[in-house]
Amino acid sequence: MSTFTTTIREIADQLSISEQRARTLCREGLINSKKYGNTWLADQGSVDKYGLSTAHTIAEDHPAYNVNDTNKPIALSFFSGAMGLDLGIEAAGFDIRLACEVDKYCRQTIAINRPNTALLSDINDYSASDVLNAAKLTETDEIDLIVGGPPCQAFSTAGKRKGFNDDRGNVFIKYLDLAIELNPKFIVIENVRGLLSCPMDHRPHDQRGEGFPDLSEDELKGGALNFVLSKLKSSGYSYSFNLYNSANFGTPQIRERVIIICSRDGNKPPFLLPTHSENGDHGLPIWNTLEGCLDYIKSHNHLNFPEKRLKYYRMLKPGENWRSLPIELQKEAMGKSFYSGGGKTGFLRRLAWHKPSPTLVTHPAMPATDLAHPEEDRPLSIQEYKRIQEFPDNWELAGPLVQQYKQVGNAVPKSLGLAVGKTIMSLIKGKTFSSIQNFKYSRYKNTCDSSWELEFIKLRDAKQKSAPHEELTLF
Known part of the structure; x- marks a missing residue:
């Protein structure tokens, strides 16, 4: 029996999107579907999963399903x-x-x-x-x-x-x-x-x-x-x-x-x-160090630093931060913060390859808690966040990117x-x-x-x- 039974209108109603957008999702393969003549039909499980991952669908309370009588505690x-x-x-x-x-x-x-x-x-x-x-x-x-x-x-x-x-x-x-x-x-x-x-x-x-x-x-x-x-x-x-x-x-x-x-x-x-x-x-x-956990990531989704910060990142090597800049550039980069107390080690911070990552925060591009890639001119990607927090690569995170960072940044490794x-x-x-x-x-x-x-x-x-x-x- 075919699993492709959900119509374009049903997809649109479930996800609160237009029928045109629903057809686009089918054409682009974002929802598992098949075209019969001029009509698209989708797999309902795929529609459900897409709705959860994009926050179009609410995750309702529910009891445990398929409970097996195992010996696991x-x-x-x-x-x-x-x-x-x-x-x-x-x-x-x-x-x-x-x-x-x-x-x-x-x-x-x-x-x-x-x-x-x-x-x-x-x-x-x-x-x-x-x-x-x-x-x-x-x-x-x-x-x-x-x-x-x-x-x-x-x-x-x-x-x-x-x-x-x-x-x-x-x-x-x-x-x-x-x-x-x-x-x-x-x-x-x-x-x-x-x-x-x-x-x-x-x-x-x-x-x-x-x-x-x-x-x-x-x-x-x-x-x-x-x-x-x-x-x-x-x-x-x-x-x-x-x-x-x-x-x-x-x-x-x-x-x-x-x-x-x-x-x-x-x-x-x-x-x-x-x-x-x-x-x-x-x-x-x-x-264990950063170098050992960030290999073989195929693609990266990440936030971006503003150009005014990238100007200084291009001058920094792995493991360096604003203190590694010439003194005049330190003052320029830090502004009034240069004269304030505290270590300020989170400003303009490139991570070091040969050390563990510092504590991941819920947003890697905030000025006082930057988490920049050791060499590339960008914050850590969400894929790198997952590796550092030891989530499986195939662990799917729901919601917009900033919410994904928040979820992983708040997690226990x-x-x-x-x-x-x-x-x-x-x-x-x-x-x-x-x-x-x-x-x-x-x-x-x-x-x-x-x-x-x-x-x-x-x-x-x-x-x-x-x-x-x-x-x-x-x-």
């Missing part, structure tokens, strides 16, 4: 984005049964690449029973893993540090409550470094000091994370966390993320096992997700887990659970000395 994903973290979890052997994501373009990306995975939108709209129903699970089914990276802007050091008073912070609490109610064997929380120092309630600096009351517990540095850990512990979950550089796990990119692994059995989970080190320490291979998945898989199977003593996971201090807790205790003690009548709760 079940994982549920929240704040799934373009599924970078999930790809790593999946590669470790998990069945990603459900994805929950509110962003329109990310939802379309999920629907294109993982059409059988259950898809939900705003986490605030669902109960535990809704999640189970969508994932085709019952209350007696065991969930092995719930994984999610609640929006990081509320905790980012570049933001206003509103913490849980921000709407995006509130979904963090919703995620915790929902995960604890679903009672999986393991919960994973991924976030930015700012979570380590963010208060629950941020007081502006001009309202501190002499003449103002002392900071409350919620206003202490790290108060937001203390709240999270207290909630986990009171629910019976043990935890470990660290600030992990994805380069230590094979990603050709320096990208740091806080990963909290929580275990229902009360035993503290181990840290992730690194596979690489910066200088080959501990007998590990050195970090696959190798870091794989390290998380392997750790939890080993714990599920009861395997002995090795570790590397004294491995330096991060360049920052007090970023693992034990050292962070000691630092928070110091803050607590200092607070109690200044206000002995108040009681603070640590975990």
